[in-house]
Amino acid sequence: MVSWGTIKSVLMFFGPMLLPKAIGYYRSFRENAKKPGRPIRPVPPAVSRALGILFIIAVILLIATLPMFLEENIFTKTQSRIQIPVDVLFTRLTAIRPNGLTELDLRLREKLVSLESKLLYLKFGPDAIGNCLFCKADDRRSYYYYTMSSVLTPHVFNLAVLAAATSGMFVGEEGTMWRRFATICSVIIAVVDMSYLSEYDHKSNAKATRLEDLDMFFWRTHTYRYVVLAGLDGLIGWLLYLSSTNRAFVIPVSPAERLETATKVLDSARSKMSAAAVLLNTVNRDEGLRGKADGYWMNETRVMSEIMGEREVVDSVNNTLQSRVNMAAITSDADSYTKNMMGSFQSMEAAA
Structure with a gap:
């Protein structure tokens, strides 16, 4: 098992990086939950592609844990004990x-040929024992160095997948906010895996x-390794889904974005007012249209x-004016509005 010293070293190294980030995410989640944020939206197409990739990779990792692979x-x-003589073991295997x-x-x-080599077989697997040319039974570290490549390969591959799924180039802002978190988690899992080995x-x-009493360490850790990596992909996919649809971890709207939105609204209103002015001018200049407009308003007045x-x-x-409408308040508001409007015109004339 992993020693307490190893766990403590890992926590001391990664704790200062992960703890402030976790606290920041928690505080951001609580603050954004209390105030109205951006509306919930469907999953963006780029994030949808990233989620599809993560799902496929997670399924492949889980399939790789099946006994056939x-x-x-x-x-x-051969249903043999660890103490079985090597000749008997391979006689059963031949049969x-x-x-x-x-x-x-x-x-x-x-x-x-020895109990030590059989124990190393259960730890490092058949490939390391059978194919390593520089490994020796009395130097177990040599098997560790040989196995490092096969152990780290799925970690590196999954890290590359997560890097692509959280890339700003392919996913956008929704992915970049989880890039560092995914990288740190991948490195921690790899370090713990190698330390455990x-x-x-x-x-x-x-x-x-x-x-039944044997601990098939190599096969057990293989299963755990791929299940944990699949779980990491699922976690990153879940976080991407929540943040991209504004269900959680919402990025507050920046002042520049608010200003841009307000400018667009004002431009749209100005365009509509300009179009209405052009239409009114056209109606007033055309005798037939002006006659139709005058006829409409005369009929409207009569009706x-x-x-x-x-x-x-x-x-x-009369009933509404007496019981439901405060005419004094309406008159006061109208008087204040008129004074403010006329006052601005008077100040402009004085300045001129």
Whole structure:
């Protein structure tokens, strides 16, 4: 197992980087939850592609944990204990192989000559024991150095996938905010994985008298490694979904963006007013259109006069004015508005 010293060292190294960032995310989440932020929107197309890539990679990582994709364990295959003589072990293996022993089997037969080599086999797997040319049973660190490449390969591959999924070039601002978090988590997982492999005591299997008591460390960590990486991809995908749809971790609207939005609204209103002025000018200049407009307003005045002259309408208006509308307040507001407007004109004349 990983020693407490290793865990403490990892926490001391990465804690100062992760803790302030976690606190900042939490505070940002609470502040944005209390105030109205940006409206919830559908997933942007770029983020949708990134989520699709992360989902596919996570599924592939989970599929890689299935027994059919794992390296073969000859002890499980032959149902043999760790103390079994090597000749008996490979005799059983030969009996269940229709085409005889493979080249890897023959190399393993030459290497698994002692209990130490069998224990190293359970820790580093068949590839390291059978194919490593510079490894020796009395130097277990040599197997560790040989295995580093195969252990780090899925970590590097997954880091590259996360880098692409959080790239500002391909995803945009929604991805860049999680780029550092994804990188730090990937590095931490890789460091913990390598530390666990380095600190694991392979001799703990020496006293196991039954197959069920053996700790198949190499195959167990392979499964854990790929499941954790798939979980990391799922976590980053979930965070991307929340932030890109403004459901959480919303980036506040900057003053520049607010100013740009207000400018666009004003430009749109000015364009509509200009169009209305052009239309009104056209109507006033055309005799036929001006006549139709005058006819409309004359008819409108006549119809409204007839309606407002009806007894029921008069009673309803009087009732509203007396009981529901504060005419004094309306008059005061109108008077204040008129004074402010006329005062601005007077100040302009005085300045001229």
